[in-house]
């Protein structure tokens with residue numbers, strides 16, 4: 001494990017150079033990896049593991065769209081594609097990749113197959129951290145490990161196919177066999193991580209829930225909407241408002257920020273932009289900080305987890321979700337976005 005200096009703080013990271021794929025294959029050569037759930041993370045992790053030469057089977061309820069997708073992806077019923085129960089029985093490492101709410105529902109079933117020496121693998125600290133709310137308490141005689149890609153399952157697969165990798169965090173909650181560390185790092189490399197950084201289950205779920213509600217999606221959608229609506233209310237056209245709020249950010253500036261950092265971006269724009277962006281960033285930081293404090297408190301108290309569990313378990317969950325997604329999809333901003341994307345010269 002390499003110690004790396006991150007802005008003056010030393011952390012443990014594992015790279016593919018020090019834990020090569022061949023070593024990961026060797027560590028897991030006698031294991032059957034059973035992936036329970038074939039939604040978003042399931043396919044990304046399953047296909048990367050399979051392409052990397054690991055012994056992978058899928059457990060997915062049927063009939064379902066996800067079951068059909070597993071077949072389309074080359075998993076064969078009765079050979080590498082099974083019911084959740086059958087896969088859980090055959091697996092020695094069980095990747096629990098149902099939605100966090102479905103994990104609660106299936107737990108009484110899955111628990112029966114967690115015999116001594118097996119490993120239970122999560123991609124989120126949710127189930128274990130909020131155990132009072134999920135009732136997911138693994139038996140003492142199994143390993144409980146986590147590898148959490150820091151991105152969508154779609155990105156995990158795309159980056160793998162592009163010969164790159166997505167970074168993931170890893171954590172060990174229980175090491176019953178003495179092999180948990182090797183097992184989790186080998187799994188992290190197997191699913192296509194570029195490198196792995198160490199965390200624990202609680203820190204993973206607290207940061208993940210904060211990030212997705214914050215700057216990854218919730219806060220950014222909120223700030224986009226606020227600026228777009230303001231420009232529209234002051235007489236700007238949809239094209240102008242969208243280009244100045246979203247398109248320039250995602251197409252032009254964010255790729256440069258990704259390559260070089262915001263410090264470089266600040267140093268490489270007009271002096272006019274530079275002056276204004278230097279003057280305004282702290283106002284935005286100070287205005288949003290209290291909202292982030294509320295958000296983190298809501299995550300740490302378990303309130304966010306409960307909201308998600310409650311909404312997911314309602315009868316009309318899908319109908320209500322569709323209504324909320326429709327509001328976003330049919331908003332002027334994202335309708336304009338579809339037109340703007342259709343005009344991108346890169347479409348030609």
Ligand SMILES: NC(=O)c1ccc[n+]([C@@H]2O[C@H](COP(=O)([O-])OP(=O)(O)OC[C@H]3O[C@@H](n4cnc5c(N)ncnc54)[C@H](O)[C@@H]3O)[C@@H](O)[C@H]2O)c1
Nearest residue numbers: 037038039040041042066097098099100102123124152153
């Ligand atoms: N979506 C992501 O990109 C992402 C990224 C990092 C971590 N994670 C974590 O990975 C795990 C899996 O998330 P996901 O987004 O891939 O899940 P998902 O919402 O796509 O669902 C996964 C599977 O659960 C099955 N399922 C749903 N309800 C069920 C039920 N009642 N009984 C049986 N099966 C049911 C679905 O058929 C689907 O195959 C979660 O812990 C999540 O937090 C997800």
Ligand SMILES: CC(C)(O)[C@@H](O)C(=O)O
Nearest residue numbers: 150151152153208212216
């Ligand atoms: C892809 C995300 C947002 O990073 C993940 O955390 C999720 O829950 O889907």
Ligand SMILES: [Mg+2]
Nearest residue numbers: 124208209212
């Ligand atoms: Mg998440």
Ligand SMILES: [Mg+2]
Nearest residue numbers: 150151208212
């Ligand atoms: Mg995440």
